[in-house]
Amino acid sequence: MITFALRRLLATVPTLLVVTLLVFGLVRLLPGDPARLMLGESANPQAIAELRTQMGLDRPIMVQYGAWLADVARFDLGRSLVDNASVSRIIGQKLPTTIELSVLSMLVALLLAVPAGTISAVQRGKPLDSAVTIFALTGISMPNFFLGILLIFFFSVQLRWVPASGYVSLMDDPVRNLSLMVLPAITIGVGLGAILTRYLRASLLETLSQDYVRTALAKGVPGLAVIARHALRNAMIPVITAFGLQLGTLLGGAIITEQIFSIPGFGRLLVDAVSTRDLPVIQGVVLVAAMAVFLVSFIVDLLYAAADPRITYT
Amino acid sequence: MDPSPIEQPEPARGRTLWARGVTRFFRNRLGLTGLVILLVFAALALLAPVIAPYGVAEVNFSRLRAPPSADHWLGTDELGRDTFTRVVYGARISLTVGLGSVFIALFAGSLLGMLAGFLGGWFDEVVMRVMDAMLSLPFLVLAIALAAILGPNLQNTILAIAIVSTPPFARLTRGQVLSEKERDYVQASAALGARWTRTLLRHILPNILSVIIVQASLATAIAVLAESALSFLGLGVQPPTPSWGSMLNTSRGYLATQPWMAFSPGIAIFLVVLALNLVGDGLRDAFDPRMRPR
16 A cells, blocks of 8 residues: 555656646746736836846746755745745645635535435436436536625625624634634535536446345345445445545635635635735745645545555555 | 337438437537527627617716616616626627637647647657646636736636646547547558548547537636636726626625626626536537436
């Protein structure tokens, strides 16, 4: 297992290096001078020249990349242009909020997808299956920023059940934190749940046609027990993989949702950095997001290999 | 008893795979519904100057944030501009960005994927490593970063979304080419002395085009959503050009008093994305039976 993990990790190194090259190139290689981009079109040439020297832009591009990569390896993502704070530290402060939002959103997605996908597969071709299919299509097509606004309108403005926006740390006031996080989590969770419902339905349909399910039913095991104990367990394996691969969707959803509900997380940090043209922060956020995707897909691979005995650790 | 349409044997002789695919698509009610919705929005976008009752930037300070009425079917916005007019013109932006970016991504991605799959070697390695790396960057995160660096306007929005939409086309096309490359007709073409470009464009491309088209329709749905998201965040098309995303963002400030301001652009985005997903699913079922959901 350890050899498998190491091999899998080594296999990601070339792609990981290309990711760093892309993130580096995002700011340095695209048209326009980064120093001018940071200071704005009206900045005076001397200030631009000083910033260029300060950022090392006068050195050869590969030297710049090497120096940047060495800094990244030490978790040094540079300093914010707005308040000179360490980008790693800023990201470290914002990440827990987004991780909490992501976990809650995943929970909402699973609470929707597991019953909906199961009902849809078991009731294949019947009205309930059609209803779930319509839910899944609606969930996939609904822009999360529109859903967020609708949720605020109904649950905060009309019914006044939960606050419309704001944030309190989970450590400071858990109850208030959850009441503020429920609408954002639903906003992201519905779309994710819709995608997973489709995966689960397809996976469960395949599992339900397997011999062991037929055998269990023939032996007189109640239908519900067969689904819960045998079919669903096996059907969930590819769904969990798909779940891990949706991290990008989750992060994209977090950017919009944090903006709508004024949550000071990782996504909001990116939008704020964009509005202040804080390129080191933009670069840092993109890099950390890519690393998160890599890490999750690596963990999912390991889990998949551990859960499915047909996969050999070679 | 009459056999259901699904059970009827398909007339295979004298009809191409394409013709059969098109027939199958037009039998799919959901796909057809999606196509009709899409055609309505396309007509609105094309005929906007004729259909729209007011000028797109026509300000009326005596009717600020007015509710829907006979004069203003969908109400007015914070500057008294007619919301129906702006929704109709907004369709132009959404469809232009959606179709424009996917067209570029389709062309670039398919070309890279075809060459990588067919030529193999170092070219394949380099292209696919770059595509894999791009795929590991979350779609919206990369689109926002690109839009921020390129600058917010229509062309750059199209370019940013096109860049992030390219890798799925490259990956899909490469896979298809790798599988087609081993088929007898490709071997025969090469044995007859055809140049590799001819084999690729005249023989392989027509056989993988249906899969690319299915991907294009689903990618357009994602592109329309991405455009709205960028405009919502102020990184897409800039005011006073009407964009559904920016209209929705403006409406947030008036949710307690004038909620209808949010409904029209939100429903418009939802309908177009739903229609594109329905068409995409319908095309997939019609042209690629292996991917047909059960």
